[in-house]
Amino acid sequence: MKTITRVQLSVMMLFQFVVWGAWYGQLSKYLFAIGFDGSQVGNIYSTFSIAMIISPFIVGMLADRFFSAQKVLAILNLVGAGLLYFLTTITDYGTFYIVMLLYCLTFAPTIALTSSISMRQMTSPEKEFPAIRVLGTLGWIAVTNLIGYMGWGDKATIFHVSMVTSVAIGLFAFTLPKTPPTMKGPVSFSQIIGKDAFVLFKDRSFSIFFVSSVLICIPLAFYYAMANPSITDAYKTAFISANPGAELPNTFFVENKMSLGQASEVFFMLLIPFAYKRLGIKWILIVGLLSWIIRFLFFGYGNATSGEWMLYTGILLHGVCFDFFFVSGMIYTDLKAGNKIKSQAQGLISLATYGIGMYIGSLIAGHVQKTYTSGEGASAITNWTSVWLVPAGIAGVVLILFILFFKDNKKIVPREEPVVVV
Numbered sequence: 001m002k003t004i005t006r007v008q009l010s011v012m013m014l015f016q017f018v019v020w021g022a023w024y025g026q027l028s029k030y031l032f033a034i035g036f037d038g039s040q041v042g043n044i045y046s047t048f049s050i051a052m053i054i055s056p057f058i059v060g061m062l063a064d065r066f067f068s069a070q071k072v073l074a075i076l077n078l079v080g081a082g083l084l085y086f087l088t089t090i091t092d093y094g095t096f097y098i099v100m101l102l103y104c105l106t107f108a109p110t111i112a113l114t115s116s117i118s119m120r121q122m123t124s125p126e127k128e129f130p131a132i133r134v135l136g137t138l139g140w141i142a143v144t145n146l147i148g149y150m151g152w153g154d155k156a157t158i159f160h161v162s163m164v165t166s167v168a169i170g171l172f173a174f175t176l177p178k179t180p181p182t183m184k185g186p187v188s189f190s191q192i193i194g195k196d197a198f199v200l201f202k203d204r205s206f207s208i209f210f211v212s213s214v215l216i217c218i219p220l221a222f223y224y225a226m227a228n229p230s231i232t233d234a235y236k237t238a239f240i241s242a243n244p245g246a247e248l249p250n251t252f253f254v255e256n257k258m259s260l261g262q263a264s265e266v267f268f269m270l271l272i273p274f275a276y277k278r279l280g281i282k283w284i285l286i287v288g289l290l291s292w293i294i295r296f297l298f299f300g301y302g303n304a305t306s307g308e309w310m311l312y313t314g315i316l317l318h319g320v321c322f323d324f325f326f327v328s329g330m331i332y333t334d335l336k337a338g339n340k341i342k343s344q345a346q347g348l349i350s351l352a353t354y355g356i357g358m359y360i361g362s363l364i365a366g367h368v369q370k371t372y373t374s375g376e377g378a379s380a381i382t383n384w385t386s387v388w389l390v391p392a393g394i395a396g397v398v399l400i401l402f403i404l405f406f407k408d409n410k411k412i413v414p415r416e417e418p419v420v421v422v
Contacts, residue, residue: 001122008176009118009132012073014139015169016114019077019107021140022162023084024048025258026153028225029232031096032380033154038373040093042366044100045225049359051104053351055112069120069179073113077170080106084163088156117179137266141259148255153228197337197345205408206336208401209285213329213349214357215398219292219391221361223318226369228254230299230384231311238304252304257315264319272328281332282406288325289402291317292395300388326353364390 023030031041083103090096115133122128143161147153152161200206235252275284295314302310329349337345368390372383 001128005121005177006128006132009121010135011172012114012169012176013118013132013136015165015172016110017136017139018143018165019080019162019169020111021143022147022165023158025144025224025228026147026158026255029154029228029254030156030158032229034091035377036093036096037376038369038371038382039366040097041225041369042362042364044097045221045366046359046362047097047101047104048108049355049357049362050101051108052358053355054105055108056347056351067181069113069117069181070173070176073110073117073176074170074173076106076110076113077166077173080110081163081166081170084159084166088159088163117176120179121177134266137262141262144255144259144262148251148253148257148259151251153232153251153255197348200333200336200345203336203408205406206333208406209329209332210349210352212285212289212398212402212406213326213353215401216289216292216325216395217353217357218361218364219296219395220322221358222296222365222368222388222391223321225362225365226387227299227315228258230382230387231257231304231315233382233384234302234304234311241305257312260312261315261318264316265322266319268319268323269327272323272331275324276328276331281328281408282402284324284328285332285402285406286399288321288323288328289395289399291320291324293392293399295321296388296392296395300385300392 027045028041031044036044080103083099083106086099087096087103090099114136115129118129118132143165147158147161150157152158201210232252232254235254236248239246239248239252272284275287279287295317298310298314298317301307302314304311333345333349368387369382372386373380374383375381
């Protein structure tokens with residue numbers, strides 16, 4: 001790959017995840033600040049999952065068959081920038097939901113497009129992609145730290161940052177290497193949902209893994225939607241207790257603290273090959289599930305004083321939770337599927353987890369938060385211990401299901417695969 005191409009793809013990936021990281025983890029805090037309740041917040045988060053279900057059709061019909069991928073990426077980002085600006089002007093729930101859904105429909109396809117554009121320019125994606133993809137993780141960490149440091153987490157500024165970056169990547173995308181369509185003919189529904197990969201369900205262990213992946217996305221949705229406001233409330237409570245009558249500070253740097261979760265993903269990613277060799281797939285996945293339970297218990301019973309270490313540990317466990325279950329699961333799926341159906345198998349897993357699983361999880365998370373919240377507006381108080389016990393219990397059920405019925409425990413050294421780290 002030419003140096004200029006490597007630089008272009010790296011900048012593209014950096015911008016892509018700045019756009020995403022600027023709003024995703026902070027969205028719930030902003031929505032609570034403008035007066036939305038837990039159910040409304042959960043519904044709005046579910047728009048991303050709806051878009052993830054629909055986006056394969058958008059990519060399949062546009063970038064794969066009719067238009068160059070870099071042009072589709074450019075147009076989607078420029079349209080998305082306009083929708084992001086509109087979001088900053090809305091405080092009505094119904095209108096916000098519709099515009100957020102429209103925005104997610106422009107954003108979700110860009111996740112696949114940036115990876116596709118990158119790999120189409122590579123001769124050895126398994127070696128070249130990780131070094132480019134890591135710029136995305138660094139971009140996410142950088143923008144969340146900026147937002148946390150500036151105290152923008154509960155302000156419309158999160159959308160302004162994303163909007164400006166969307167315009168930047170939209171214009172920049174026109175300069176990317178040409179990535180023309182590679183397929184002809186209509187796209188079928190069965191191809192997109194990975195029908196050929198259904199043969200894998202004949203293997204009981206894979207079926208258990210698939211069901212577990214969908215179910216564990218419910219706790220994952222709790223983390224993405226509720227961790228930021230939960231930890232923020234913990235620091236507000238501690239500050240009010242220590243400083244009665246004092247005005248709350250502009251920021252508690254919660255976004256900075258939560259960025260440690262993305263940093264831990266990079267660290268634990270490097271441990272996966274060693275874990276596969278020493279533990280085998282079953283115990284890797286079990287460790288991941290145990291980590292989900294522990295982190296939610298720590299979020300539930302931790303505080304910002306003597307129990308602050310529990311909050312930090314819960315954040316840092318994100319690397320184990322995500323890498324040891326989802327990333328290891330991607331590798332497991334790849335190895336079970338083989339060359340003929342690996343793409344459809346990965347598409348099927350993504351559709352089921354980030355689509356169906358996260359959709360259900362977002363709705364449940366919002367409902368649970370509302371159930372355990374008393375009062376309205378600025379006076380609302382949430383019993384976060386009760387909230388976090390729900391995903392901990394769900395993860396516990398998945399763990400028991402997994403231990404009893406998942407039998408595959410091959411100890412293998414996986415090939416280096418490009419993976420999604422967020």
